[in-house]
Amino acid sequence: MKIVACYKIVPDAQDIAVRFDGSLDLERSEWIIGEYDLVAIEAATRLAEVSAGSAVLLSAGGKELTDSKLIKSALSRGAQELYCVVDQAVANADAFQIASVLAQALKKLEYDLVICGEGSSDLYAQQVGPLLGSLAGVTTINAVSKIDIQGNAVIVERTLEREVEVLQLALPAVISVTTDINLPRIPQLKDILAAGKKPVTIWSVSDVGALPPSNVQTVSTRAPSSIERQQVIYEDASEENIKKLALDIKAAR
Amino acid sequence: MDFKKTEEQELLLESLRTAYQRANLEEYFKACDRDHVFPEKAVAAMVDAGIPSLGIPEEYGGTEVDLLTQVMVAEEAYALGWPSLCWVNYSTEVDDILTFGNKQQQESVLNYALRGIKPFTLGFTEPQAGSDSAAMATTATKRDGKVYINGNKTFNTSADRAPYLLCVARSGINENPYKDFSMYLFPMDRPGISIEKLDKIGNNMCGTFEVYLKDVECDPSDLVGEEGKGFYQLMKNFEIERTTICSANVGMARCAYDEAVRYAGQREQFGKPIGSFQLIQEKIVDMRIKIENMQNMLYRTAWKRDNGQSISIDSSLLKRYTGQAAFSVIDDALQIMGGIGYVNDCRISRLWRDQRVYRIMAGTEEIMVHTAGRALLKEAL
Known part of the structure; x- marks a missing residue:
């Protein structure tokens, strides 16, 4: 089975500072692979291993994507090859634009299954996966918490609020996976060294198609305002204290 | 001259940090320290992450890597809070047996080292x-x-x-x-x-x-x-041992420093953070200078060894300096923490107890004067 995992690079949230006006200072933040996308990469790699298939990576973004350390980091997690669409215009693209570019790039690749994370680690709109599936005109499923291969069939589970849905996918398909599907592997030195030797293909937007106009206007990005800690301590988990905690939370809202 | 770590080294350190954080070791180490128990669970987490394989030849199932990278990884682990004398990468033992052991000895020793077991x-x-x-x-x-x-x-x-x-x-x-x-x-x-x-x-x-x-x-x-030829072999062993154990001096000093500086920025006395007092700042600055010096010496010694240069003098200088400097950094860190630093619940108290022996073991700091002193005079003639 040929599998494609999509990923996005995001500023490392650990080092994002909030300015006095609530705006975000990304100055000290290094670019990293989104944590939900690491789960997608892991799912693709494991599936390729059990199906004796292949896993390749696909991304679209600004020139930061081509940073050789980031590329090695992505390829040290088991996939064989990496494709990315690099264009400054894509760096600030909205979810629909990104999905369009990815869908155009997918046309150049052979695939049975595309795996996305449940959302990006920065904006977490959870849109790119479903948009990509519908733009590509293939089966589109989100919230996948388990993938199984039975013969030629791919069976997935979706853990919904009251039930677990078990579906057989009509391939090709684009799925988005939840974080409980796996724990991404930790690359070892030999994986890191091997990553530097794997093939990387870089396309511009015009190589794959064109960037559609954006329908989204970002007015501002602000951190939620914080409030003073209340310093309330509940001595134990007694019935009474739990009720008190619940009341305090309600009152605080 | 390039002080930047390679991308591979940076990614390897990221893997180490991820493995460390995932294993959730802070409370575990505290309990092992209290109960005098070897931290098996922590070692298992590092084995899963492939850390013990560093520096072991590929034919024995490891990943070849220079001594510089090995000491960087060990230093980082200690800086995160890894306990002294429990590190999983047995660089010295591996080097000994690769240099002097026969095929059969190499196979069994490296097999243990690969699994994070002190061979x-x-x-x-x-x-x-x-x-x-x-x-x-x-x-x-x-x-x-x-x-x-x-x-x-x-x-x-x-x-x-x-x-x-x-x-x-x-x-x-x-x-x-x-x-x-x-x-x-x-x-x-x-x-x-x-x-x-x-x-x-x-x-x-x-x-x-x-x-x-x-x-x-x-x-x-x-x-x-x-x-x-045992004595000569022992001297070769000491050069490597003195280099690799110093990664603990640098790492433990960093660990204590990080915690103390964070604390100095938060702890308020007389209505302001204690870090705003120059007596505390002086400690912080001097601690940092020692850390930078120790790190530079450690990396340079490992680099020289990787480049086939003699480290007989360097390893003695490194051992003497980092043993004393780390001791002083950790002691100052404890001082900044005040009473809290002297309580076993504070990690710095463990570092303070544990690091002291690095001034004694693997060649006392006085013997380092003896080994390097004569050689330096000879070098000058």
Whole structure:
């Protein structure tokens, strides 16, 4: 089975500072692979291993994507090859634009299954996966918490609020996976060294198609305002204290 | 000159940090320290992340990497809070056996090292032979095609866990002790070996023992390297050991520094953070200078070794300086913490107890003057 995992690079949230006006200072933040996308990469790699298939990576973004350390980091997690669409215009693209570019790039690749994370680690709109599936005109499923291969069939589970849905996918398909599907592997030195030797293909937007106009206007990005800690301590988990905690939370809202 | 880490080194350190954080070790180490228990669970997490394989040749299932990267990884682990004497990458033991061991010895030692198990405890110090190594009295006597070992060793770290003893003994073939020592590698469960645990100030997670050897039967093939060359082999061992253990000095100092500086920025007295007082700032600045110096010396020594240059002087300078500098950094960190630093719940108290021995073990700081001092004078002539 040929599998494609999509990923996005995001500023490392650990080092994002909030300015006095609530705006975000990304100055000290290094670019990293989104944590939900690491789960997608892991799912693709494991599936390729059990199906004796292949896993390749696909991304679209600004020139930061081509940073050789980031590329090695992505390829040290088991996939064989990496494709990315690099264009400054894509760096600030909205979810629909990104999905369009990815869908155009997918046309150049052979695939049975595309795996996305449940959302990006920065904006977490959870849109790119479903948009990509519908733009590509293939089966589109989100919230996948388990993938199984039975013969030629791919069976997935979706853990919904009251039930677990078990579906057989009509391939090709684009799925988005939840974080409980796996724990991404930790690359070892030999994986890191091997990553530097794997093939990387870089396309511009015009190589794959064109960037559609954006329908989204970002007015501002602000951190939620914080409030003073209340310093309330509940001595134990007694019935009474739990009720008190619940009341305090309600009152605080 | 390039002080930047390579991308591969940076990614490897990221993997280490991820493995460390995922294993959730803080409280676990505290409990192991309190109960005097070796942190098996933490070692298992590092084995899963492939860390012990660093520096072991590929043909033995490892990943070849230079000493510089190995000390960087160890230093980072200690900086995160990894306990002293428990690191999983047995660079010194691996180097010893790759340099002097036979094929069979290499296979078994490297196989243990690959699984994060300390392959052997080094049997060299004896009650009457500490800094004066030549006073070692343990004997290796040949009889009926076998070799019998008799004597007492002491300060053997991990003698309860290490599957082997690398024992230095007199062969009785040369009156000059320096030309009479030989090394033998044999399993710790051989008849005639008994151990007794020492009760010490710190390093609770790693036991230290006396080892009694009574007519321990060895095969001539248990010899490591050449007969009568044991002392020379030991000196080579010390160069590597002195370099690799110093990663603990740098890392533990960083660990204490990070915690103390964070605390100085938060702890308020007299209505402001104590870090705003210049007496505290002076400590922080001097601690940082020592850390930078230690790190530079450590990396340079490892780099020289990787580039085939002699580190006999460098390893002694490094050992003496980082032992003292780390001690002073950790002591200052404890001082910044105040009473909290002296409480076992504070990690710095463990670092303070544990690091002290680095000024003694693997060559005291006074012996470092002895080894480097003469060589430096000779160098000047």
